[in-house]
Amino acid sequence: MKYSKKERQKLLQQTIIDNPFVTDEQLASQFKVSVQTIRLDRMELSIPELRERIKDVAAHNFENDVKSLPIDEVIGDIIDIELDERALSIFDVKEEHVFQRNGIARGHHLFAQANSLAVAVIDDDLALTVHSEIHFVKPVRAGDRVISKALVTGKDDSKSRTFIELTSTVENEVVFAGKFEMYRTKGQGGNQ
Amino acid sequence: MKYSKKERQKLLQQTIIDNPFVTDEQLASQFKVSVQTIRLDRMELSIPELRERIKDVAAHNFENDVKSLPIDEVIGDIIDIELDERALSIFDVKEEHVFQRNGIARGHHLFAQANSLAVAVIDDDLALTVHSEIHFVKPVRAGDRVISKALVTGKDDSKSRTFIELTSTVENEVVFAGKFEMYRTKGQGGNQ
DNA sequence: TAAAAAATTAGCACTTGGTACTAACATCAG
DNA sequence: CTGATGTTAGTACCAAGTGCTAATTTTTTA
Numbered sequence: 001m002k003y004s005k006k007e008r009q010k011l012l013q014q015t016i017i018d019n020p021f022v023t024d025e026q027l028a029s030q031f032k033v034s035v036q037t038i039r040l041d042r043m044e045l046s047i048p049e050l051r052e053r054i055k056d057v058a059a060h061n062f063e064n065d066v067k068s069l070p071i072d073e074v075i076g077d078i079i080d081i082e083l084d085e086r087a088l089s090i091f092d093v094k095e096e097h098v099f100q101r102n103g104i105a106r107g108h109h110l111f112a113q114a115n116s117l118a119v120a121v122i123d124d125d126l127a128l129t130v131h132s133e134i135h136f137v138k139p140v141r142a143g144d145r146v147i148s149k150a151l152v153t154g155k156d157d158s159k160s161r162t163f164i165e166l167t168s169t170v171e172n173e174v175v176f177a178g179k180f181e182m183y184r185t186k187g188q189g190g191n192q
Numbered sequence: 193m194k195y196s197k198k199e200r201q202k203l204l205q206q207t208i209i210d211n212p213f214v215t216d217e218q219l220a221s222q223f224k225v226s227v228q229t230i231r232l233d234r235m236e237l238s239i240p241e242l243r244e245r246i247k248d249v250a251a252h253n254f255e256n257d258v259k260s261l262p263i264d265e266v267i268g269d270i271i272d273i274e275l276d277e278r279a280l281s282i283f284d285v286k287e288e289h290v291f292q293r294n295g296i297a298r299g300h301h302l303f304a305q306a307n308s309l310a311v312a313v314i315d316d317d318l319a320l321t322v323h324s325e326i327h328f329v330k331p332v333r334a335g336d337r338v339i340s341k342a343l344v345t346g347k348d349d350s351k352s353r354t355f356i357e358l359t360s361t362v363e364n365e366v367v368f369a370g371k372f373e374m375y376r377t378k379g380q381g382g383n384q
Numbered sequence: 385t386a387a388a389a390a391a392t393t394a395g396c397a398c399t400t401g402g403t404a405c406t407a408a409c410a411t412c413a414g
Numbered sequence: 415c416t417g418a419t420g421t422t423a424g425t426a427c428c429a430a431g432t433g434c435t436a437a438t439t440t441t442t443t444a
Contacts, residue, residue, distance in 0.1 A: 005391070021250075023430070034393050039432085049431055051243065051400090055213075057250035075300070107311075107321040108267070108304035115300045129299040133325045197420070215401065226422050231403085241402055243429090 083123035105140040134178035275315035326370035
C-alpha cells in the first residue's frame, strides 16, 4: 500500500531537507502519486519550489562566505570585557562540536573559546599565545552552555608578556581551566 | 560613451562574480545594451545562466555542509598512524585560519590539529584530553603546511592514562610543541 | 448503503529566465 | 563601396514551476 497523506508529507519534508535539489516530478514518481499531489503537499507544508530552495541554499552560502571570517575571530560571544583586566564569553555547545561516538565536546572547541577570549582581553593589535597549560576537568556535552572567564593576573613588560588565568564553567561547575602566557607587541605599561 | 565590447565583458565578468544572482535583464539595463548582447557576451565568456550559477553556489555549500562533520573529526589529514605508538598529520593553513590583522594563524587551529591527532593515535573508542601543556614556538601563516607528529611516550594503566608528546613543524622548523595527558576507557595493556 | 467530505488527478493558461536560431541593422576599416 | 564585426530584434522552445477549475476516486460518516 501507498503511504497515507500524513506519512507521505512527513517523508516528503525529510526528503527535501536531505536533498533540496529534487524536483516535483522526481518526488511524484518516488511516492507514486501525481505531480499535482506533490504540489498540494508542498503548499500545505509551505515548502517553496525547487528554484527558491536552491536560491535559499545559495544565498545562505553567499552570506556565510562573507561573514565566516569576522564571526570566527572569537569563538563564543563575548558578553563582558574590561581590556587588560577580565573578559567573559558564552559558547553554546551544539551537535557539531561533539564526538559522534560518545557525545562529548571535542577538546579543541573548549580550547578555542578559551584561547580566543585570552586574545580578546588583551588591549593590543597583536596578541599571540606563547604557552599554555590546560586542564579538561569535566566532559562537556551538546546543549551545555559554557561560560569562560579570563582574568589577567600579571605582566612582564620587559618581555612583552601578559599572564591570564582562565576558567570555563557549565552551570557553575568547572569544566576547563588553564593558564595562558600571551605575547603582545606594544608594551602597554599599565592602563590608567 | 558606452563601454567598448572588451571593457563591457570585463566588467560583466566581475559583476557576475560579485553577485551571481543578477539576471541578464538587470545586466542589460546596467550596461545599456540589449539583453541579446549580454547573452552573446556570456557565451563568449562561457558564463552559465543565472540558474546554473545559483545551483553551483548551492551545490558547493551543500557539499561542504555534508562533509563538515566527518572531516572535522580530525583536523588535518592523517597520513600515517600506528595505534598507540605514533601518528602524523598534515594541515594546510588557509586564509580562514589566520587573524585578519596580522596574518598569523590563530592558536586554536594548531591546537585542534594537535589535539585531534592525540585523540586519533589512541586505540580506543573513547579518548579524552585531560591535561595539556603547549608552546606556540613560532608564528604560522596562510600557505604554510603544518606537519604534526604525535608520539606515545608512556602509559599509566591503573589510571587509564596515556602520555603523548607532540611536535608540529613547518618546513622542518618547530612551530608548536606540547605534552598531552589523555584518558581512555579500556586499559589496553599493550598491543604486542 | 447513499450522501458528504476529503484526497487525488487532470488540464489549461501563464510566468521566469533562459537557449537556439534566423534575420535585420549599424558602424567602422581597408 | 564592400565586408567584417558588433548589436538588436524576433520567433519558437524548454524547465519547473504557479494559479485556477473541474473531474474523479477514496474515505468517512450519518
